[in-house]
Amino acid sequence: MSGEEALLSAEELEARLRQVGAERYHNLHRFHRRLHSGGCTYEEVQAWALNRYYYQSMIPIKDATVLTRLTSSEDRRQWRKRIEDHDGLREGDGGIERWLKLTDSLGFSRDYVISTEGILPATRFAVDAYVEFCRARSVVEAVASSLTELFSPNIIGERVAGMLAHYNFVSRETLAYFSQRPPQAQRDAEFALAYSIGHARTRAEQDLVIKALEFKCAVLWSQLDALWGAYVEHEIPPGAWRPGQTAAQGAAA
Amino acid sequence: MSGEEALLSAEELEARLRQVGAERYHNLHRFHRRLHSGGCTYEEVQAWALNRYYYQSMIPIKDATVLTRLTSSEDRRQWRKRIEDHDGLREGDGGIERWLKLTDSLGFSRDYVISTEGILPATRFAVDAYVEFCRARSVVEAVASSLTELFSPNIIGERVAGMLAHYNFVSRETLAYFSQRPPQAQRDAEFALAYSIGHARTRAEQDLVIKALEFKCAVLWSQLDALWGAYVEHEIPPGAWRPGQTAAQGAAA
Numbered sequence: 192m193s194g195e196e197a198l199l200s201a202e203e204l205e206a207r208l209r210q211v212g213a214e215r216y217h218n219l220h221r222f223h224r225r226l227h228s229g230g231c232t233y234e235e236v237q238a239w240a241l242n243r244y245y246y247q248s249m250i251p252i253k254d255a256t257v258l259t260r261l262t263s264s265e266d267r268r269q270w271r272k273r274i275e276d277h278d279g280l281r282e283g284d285g286g287i288e289r290w291l292k293l294t295d296s297l298g299f300s301r302d303y304v305i306s307t308e309g310i311l312p313a314t315r316f317a318v319d320a321y322v323e324f325c326r327a328r329s330v331v332e333a334v335a336s337s338l339t340e341l342f343s344p345n346i347i348g349e350r351v352a353g354m355l356a357h358y359n360f361v362s363r364e365t366l367a368y369f370s371q372r373p374p375q376a377q378r379d380a381e382f383a384l385a386y387s388i389g390h391a392r393t394r395a396e397q398d399l400v401i402k403a404l405e406f407k408c409a410v411l412w413s414q415l416d417a418l419w420g421a422y423v424e425h426e427i428p429p430g431a432w433r434p435g436q437t438a439a440q441g442a443a444a
Numbered sequence: 445m446s447g448e449e450a451l452l453s454a455e456e457l458e459a460r461l462r463q464v465g466a467e468r469y470h471n472l473h474r475f476h477r478r479l480h481s482g483g484c485t486y487e488e489v490q491a492w493a494l495n496r497y498y499y500q501s502m503i504p505i506k507d508a509t510v511l512t513r514l515t516s517s518e519d520r521r522q523w524r525k526r527i528e529d530h531d532g533l534r535e536g537d538g539g540i541e542r543w544l545k546l547t548d549s550l551g552f553s554r555d556y557v558i559s560t561e562g563i564l565p566a567t568r569f570a571v572d573a574y575v576e577f578c579r580a581r582s583v584v585e586a587v588a589s590s591l592t593e594l595f596s597p598n599i600i601g602e603r604v605a606g607m608l609a610h611y612n613f614v615s616r617e618t619l620a621y622f623s624q625r626p627p628q629a630q631r632d633a634e635f636a637l638a639y640s641i642g643h644a645r646t647r648a649e650q651d652l653v654i655k656a657l658e659f660k661c662a663v664l665w666s667q668l669d670a671l672w673g674a675y676v677e678h679e680i681p682p683g684a685w686r687p688g689q690t691a692a693q694g695a696a697a
Contacts, residue, residue, distance in 0.1 A: 215682040223624040312662035313669065323576065405683060409565035412681050413670070416566065419679075420669050427469040428665050430658060 192403045196394045204388055205396055208223065208404055210340055215408035216339060218346040222415040225423070227349050229357025234434035237297045238422040240290075241432055242314040245307050247290045247368075250414050251277045257337075260330040269382050281328070284438060289368035296365040300438040308439060309432030313417035321410045332406065335403035337386040339411065340380035344373040449647045457641055457650055459484065461591055461657055468661035469592060471599040475668040478676070480602050481612025486596050487687035490550045491675040493543075494685055495567040495667065498560050500543045500621075504530045506575045510590075513583040522635050542621035549618040553691040561692060562685030566670035576664045581656070584649060588640040588656035592664065593633035597626040 194299025199207065217223055225231050226239060254273045288307045290436045294304045303309060325333040354361050363370065391397040421427045422434075449569045452460065479492060494540055514520045532538020547557045556562060561611050578586040600622045607614050616623065644650040674680045675687075 221679065235616065267539065311666075312659075313566055313570070313666045316573040316663075316666060318578070319573060320569040323572070353606075409681065409683065411481075412568045413564075413569060416670060416673050416679070417666070420673050426669070426672075428662065428669065430662065435479070 198394050199397050201343050201388045204391070204400070205384065207401055208384070208387075209341065211401060211404045211408060212342040214410065215405060216346070217408070217411040218344045218349065219413055220412055220415040221315065222419050223346070223350075227353030227397075229353065231358075233297075233360060235418070235422045236360075237299070237434065238376070238418055238432065240294050240297050240351070241299060241304060242310050242418060244290055244294055244304050245310045245314050246318050246414070247277070247287055248305075249318050249322055251287075253325050256322055256325040257330075257333050257376075260325070260333055262330075268334075268388070273379055276371075285442070286368055286371065289371070293361075293365045293368060296361070298437050299400075303438045305345075306439060309436065311414075311417045311421055311431050314414050317410045317413045321407065324406060329396075330398050331390040332403040335400040336407040337383045338380060338387065338404045339407050340376040341384065343376045343380075347372055347376075377405055379382070413415060448695040451647050452650050454641045457653070458637065459638070459645070460654055461640075462594065464654060464657045464661060465592070465595040468658060469595045469599070470663065470664040470668055471595070471602065472660065473665055473668040475672050475676070476599070476603075480606030482606065484611075486550075486611075486613060486669070488675045489607075489613075490552070491685065493547050493550050494552060494557060495563050495671060497547055497557050498563045498567050498688055499571050499667070500530070500540055501558075501560070502571050502575055504540075506578050509575055509578040510583075510586050513578070513586055515583075519639070525628075526593065526632055529624075539621055539624065542624070546614075546618045546621060549614070551690050556691045557592060559692060562689065564670045564674055564684050565668075565681060567667050570666045570670075571665045574660065578655075582649075582652065584640055585652050585656040587636050587643075588653040589660040591633060591638045591640065591657045592660050593629040594637065595635055596629045596633075600625055600629075 222239075226236070231239070236297060245251050251274045254277075258267055258270055258274075261270055275285075277286040279288060291301055291304060295301065307315070321336065324336055328336075351363075351366050354366060355363065387400045391400045421431060427433055475492075479489070488525060504527045507530075511523055511527075513522055514523055528538075530539040532541060544554055544557060548554065556602070560568070574589065577589055581589075604616075604619050604622050607619060608616065640653045644653045674684060680686060
């Protein structure tokens with residue numbers, strides 16, 4: 192696709208972005224079908240939470256990276272809300288803290304989770320690629336890469352309902368990370384969509400916006416691929432968390 | 445491990461590095477066992493070659509990145525040989541060109557291979573993580589991350605013998621990339637080992653050297669994990685090459 196193809200209307204661009212989600216968003220992944228339908232073992236849920244912590248912990252870093260690219264105070268005021276959501280207003284507050292309550296409830300020591308030493312290398316590579324994308328690519332691509340938030344309220348609904356129905360080792364309280372997200376995600380997605388549509392002024396830029404969302408879908412999808420191979424098929428790569436391990440090797444559990 | 449533990453002798457450090465290889469090098473991965481024993485289908489070999497091309501194409505970028513970190517002319521003279529090996533002395537020469545002869549023989553159009561658009565996202569994330577490691581970490585870690593070359597002559601021997609014995613669609617000529625590597629890898633590994641041992645002057649630095657090799661093993665292992673899920677299990681992530689496709693979607697095969 193070259194820059195000489197016709198500029199898409201705002202409606203067409205939004206439709207194409209939603210189509211990317213319909214084809215590539217990770218609600219379609221076999222791991223999520225397994226997780227949401229009660230098909231995961233306790234250890235698979237543990238592995239999912241342990242690895243997802245890394246992604247969550249890097250979201251404020253990613254958002255601070257995007258902040259370095261936004262050149263208007265108003266844009267930065269809007270984007271800062273994301274960092275506040277995840278880090279909270281004080282100790283004990285925020286999305287990251289709610290994720291740690293989930294990993295606490297799954298038997299992990301906090302030090303172990305926060306150290307990230309048990310995560311799959313593929314988790315780290317995917318999440319770090321996301322942060323680097325936001326640093327290195329154009330600012331409209333960096334903003335557009337957040338547009339999976341257009342799709343997250345639906346998957347959150349499926350996930351909370353599914354997990355509460357099927358796993359007696361989670362509760363509304365331990366899944367509290369998710370109950371807070373939909374209005375935040377919706378607010379964030381509206382800003383990012385308007386920004387992406389407004390700032391992509393050539394067809395080439397619009398194509399980059401679409402590719403940025405495809406990239407982000409791949410960041411999420413590849414993490415689930417890695418979880419499946421390691422913990423559903425029990426082909427755990429050297430050095431990663433092994434079921435039964437709740438703290439760092441050699442440390443007290 | 446803190447910097448207050450005892451400094452390892454050169455022999456102990458080398459032994460620990462070799463132990464990392466014995467535990468984590470990708471000759472142990474189920475995909476390589478399958479590849480070398482004739483267990484792969486033609487499409488799995490195609491997928492392996494298509495994805496491995498990305499790694500090969502980024503090696504000169506990685507080595508140029510390390511070159512930016514080496515502050516002596518002699519060190520750079522030694523390290524430059526690696527870039528010459530892969531890019532060659534002229535058009536049609538070098539390791540990357542020999543890899544393209546392999547992908548040619550497996551039915552891919554060169555434009556498609558070189559575009560890298562068919563590769564698995566996990567391949568891209570792992571390889572890009574390797575380049576970024578060499579950019580961002582200390583210089584001795586960057587050099588040490590190349591030390592998988594201590595182990596590559598053995599796997600190359602297994603691979604060439606195994607593939608020639610079992611697959612009638614490869615030949616010594618199409619596997620020529622591999623026949624040239626062992627003396628190059630040995631020369632490179634000797635330099636990198638001496639550099640790593642000589643420049644890691646505290647126990648903390650020695651531990652980082654060991655961790656750098658573990659990191660590199662994870663870069664290689666995760667790529668094979670991704671190949672297994674996609675092409676052995678047929679769970680190909682959205683957007684990646686699908687068997688039967690020899691050129692870009694919509695382009696002439």
